[in-house]
Amino acid sequence: MKIHAYILTWNESDIIGLVxxxxxxxxxKITIMDNHSSDGTDKIAKSMGCEVRKxxxxxxxxxxxxxxxxxxxxxxxxxxxxxxxxxxxxxxxPADFWPSRIKGYLLVNTKDVTIFRTQGWQIMxxxxxxxxxxxxxxxxxxxxxxxxxxFNPKEIKEINYNPGAHRCNPxxxxxxxxxxxxxxHYKHIGGLQRTIHRYRQYRRxxxxxxxxxxxxxxxxxxxxxxxxxxxxxxxxxxPLI
Numbered sequence: 067m068k069i070h071a072y073i074l075t076w077n078e079s080d081i082i083g084l085v086x087x088x089x090x091x092x093x094x095k096i097t098i099m100d101n102h103s104s105d106g107t108d109k110i111a112k113s114m115g116c117e118v119r120k121x122x123x124x125x126x127x128x129x130x131x132x133x134x135x136x137x138x139x140x141x142x143x144x145x146x147x148x149x150x151x152x153x154x155x156x157x158x159x160p161a162d163f164w165p166s167r168i169k170g171y172l173l174v175n176t177k178d179v180t181i182f183r184t185q186g187w188q189i190m191x192x193x194x195x196x197x198x199x200x201x202x203x204x205x206x207x208x209x210x211x212x213x214x215x216x217f218n219p220k221e222i223k224e225i226n227y228n229p230g231a232h233r234c235n236p237x238x239x240x241x242x243x244x245x246x247x248x249x250x251h252y253k254h255i256g257g258l259q260r261t262i263h264r265y266r267q268y269r270r271x272x273x274x275x276x277x278x279x280x281x282x283x284x285x286x287x288x289x290x291x292x293x294x295x296x297x298x299x300x301x302x303x304x305p306l307i
Contacts, residue, residue, distance in 0.1 A: 067169055069093045070144040074131060076101040077267070078152040079110060081252065084199045085152050086114045092168040094144065099134050101126075127273035128229040128281040135227045142219045146172060149225070150215040155199055155250040156184075179243045180221040181236055186211025187248055190296075190303040191255040202255060203306035206299070211251040229281050250306070258296045262289050 071093040075082060082098075089096050098111040098118045108118045119138075122130035139147040148156055158171045188208035195201040214234050217225060223238035254261050268285040276282050287295070 067146070067173060068144040069146045069148065069169070069172075070139070070142045071096045071148040071150070072099055072135075072138045073097070073150055073152055074099045074101065074134060075103060075107050075111070075152045076126070077103045077105045078107045079103075079105040080194070080256070081199075082107050082110050082152055083114065084195060084197075085155070085252075086111060086116060088155055088199050089148070090114070093148070097138070099138055101131075123273075124271065125273035126268055126271045126282065127275050128279075129275055130273075132227055132229050132231065135231050136225055139219050139225075144219060146216055147219045148216045149227075149231075150213070150249075151231075153252040154211070154213065154215060155252060156216060157200075157248040157250055175243065175245045178241050179218075180239055180241045181214055181217040182243045183246050184212045184214060184216075184249045185209075185246050186213065187250050187306060188299065189250050189252050189255055190300050192257045192300075194256045199250075199252060202252075203250065204303045205250070205306065206302050206304065208251065211249055213249055215249060216247065229279070248306075254296070254299065258293060261296060262292055265292060 069092060071089045073085065073096065075098055086096060096116045098108065098116045099121050100108045100118055101122050102120060102124045111118050121134050135149050139149055156168070158168055186208045187205050188211065189202060189205040191202045191204060210232055213231055217236065221239040222236050224236065226235040226237065265285050265287065268282065272282060272285065
């Protein structure tokens with residue numbers, strides 16, 4: 067079984083090494099689709115053996131991101147592709163979710179299946195992991211991040227993600243799994259100030275297209291609202307396992 071991962075990045079230098087390390091446990095090839103990072107994200111990825119492709123402009127534009135996710139995997143000879151953002155981590159079920167076991171899990175659970183259902187899990191933490199992302203798994207179920215990030219490129223001809231890739235409309239031999247994989251979302255780790263800084267960065271580079279369509283408007287929250295939201299999310303967080 068062969069698995070290829072396509073990971074979208076922009077200025078992820080504080081986390082990209084751990085993301086790549088996670089996916090290298092079960093992926094045969096990792097391609098970084100980089101939106102013109104300026105903090106050395108691309109250099110870190112190359113040093114870890116990843117292919118790096120640039121895309122888009124220096125603005126945050128969900129239309130460009132959507133286009134990349136809908137096209138970057140085409141032509142892959144893998145049995146499964148993973149198409150995700152740099153803060154999204156694929157795992158198996160909570161009782162047995164360690165990444166090195168994903169290939170075995172897929173071999174057992176994928177007869178006739180061509181695309182997996184997922185459960186999103188919002189990870190919350192005041193700290194950053196040191197050696198492995200899965201050092202931190204506290205959070206809560208969050209259906210908005212139940213993204214269908216893994217599918218069979220030999221059977222799925224078009225994935226048709228919407229802006230943000232929260233939903234898709236696949237075309238081809240579409241057979242949904244009965245089993246569910248987890249997508250752990252690591253945007254909100256490293257404390258409130260890291261989140262505030264990240265949101266400010268995205269506000270500054272928001273494209274006119276995003277503003278016109280109302281895409282990514284959550285990045286327009288002021289610091290006070292972000293703080294209140296952070297505290298509310300932390301209060302409902304619990305261990306995944």
